[in-house]
Amino acid sequence: MAALIDRALAGDRRSLARLISRVENGGPDSWSALSIVYPRTGRARIIGITGSPGTGKSTLVSEIAKLYRAEKLTVGIVAVDPTSPFSGGAVLGDRIRMRDLAGDAGVFIRSMATRGSLGGLARATTDVVKVLDAAGYDVIVIETVGAGQSEIDIARTADTVIVVEAPGLGDEVQAIKAGILEIADILVVNKADRDGAQSTVNALHAMIDLGTTHNRTLHHGALMEVNSASGSRARHTARDGMRTVTAEQSQNSDRWYPPILMTIATEGKGIDKVIEAIGQHRQYLIDQPEGQQRVRARVSIELELILGESLLNRLLAGLGSQAIDHAIDQVMKREIDPYTAVEQLQAAAQVRA
């Protein structure tokens, strides 16, 4: 295992692919690998791309990767697609839209199935990202499953989250619902050559305004400075007929306003603005306390998840399947309730430990 890790981190792609599989399959093997890998992580910029199915995420990922490659940065891509809840199998089709990247030794693409996770990523996606980070990829792009409203795991994995929308998928009510739009650091309206693109932009714009009324005021043609409740100064510009918030305007405030950008990914249009916005968001995270807060929240959630998994595994191993089957039978017959069953199982496990 140590030899495999050495080769993988030294740039051997075959070993890297195998190491990723080990990590993806989980278990003690993967934990020991990750503990070796971890000290070498933290260098890559991690970008998450999410949005409904059919908005053009894969094509956008491909175009973003191309521009980073033009800057001579290496790119790792982790593309997640859903596992069938019935068969446990999956068809992973994100590579179809990434064929332009084939043959580039500076790009490594890995498809992952969710394997039962419901948050838009696989359980091991974060770990696979760590491996690519340690292997020296400058930029890592994660593409989530086609996500609707609550698949927000990406927010605790990526530094910058891009939510991709397309015209005609929903009305303004969709835009103000809680969930996926709230995790956006950058909003992209892809397929901007289609009818209704501007009204999608407007709906998103209205949502952002609603969400930040405490911090700023918009007025036609005026640049206004507003003291929010917390005392921090926020500035925002709005002009008649120019409803799109630009990345530059976002950056001019103490807090981050998600810029709304239009792209036509199939023609590579507007991607440079997305790259620019990612760079500005990255700078924002470096300059502002929110950057560190995010990292802390991310580590905290990660520790909690690993701790939970570890405790559960230990508990289950200590109990044996017989005790658990017995508890299931009892609850099914309504001899005891599930809460009492869990208390009894915990007590039994402690006696044994």
Next chain:
Amino acid sequence: MAKKIRVLIAKPGLDGHDRGAKIIARALRDAGMEVIYTGLRQTPEMIAEAALQEDVDVVGLSILSGAHMTLLPRIVTMLRDKGLTDVRVFAGGIIPDEDVEPLKQAGVTGVFGPGTNTDHVVEFIRDQFKDAQ
């Protein structure tokens, strides 16, 4: 968790029909495998590199263009050159009977023509991994 069988389904060459490839992809998915589908018009290099990055156990190639005797052995060679020595390769599509034996010699373990029952392909792949599972 038991290790999933990962399969790359690819279409080498220039023909634009991927119905068969999609049917196989779907059948393998329903059999609990993880199928990476790469789409049309893949070069041997693209296929071998995708197989490497995805760390697949099996590569399935669908070819209808008649170029199988050139392309398939080249893909097998490229896979081996990249160190994917234990990856199994099978093929489907329009492949005349007399070409089957030479292809097997070249490392294409299974050849499935039109009308093959998808269960048969699933069985074929499972058989290859009986010992590993």
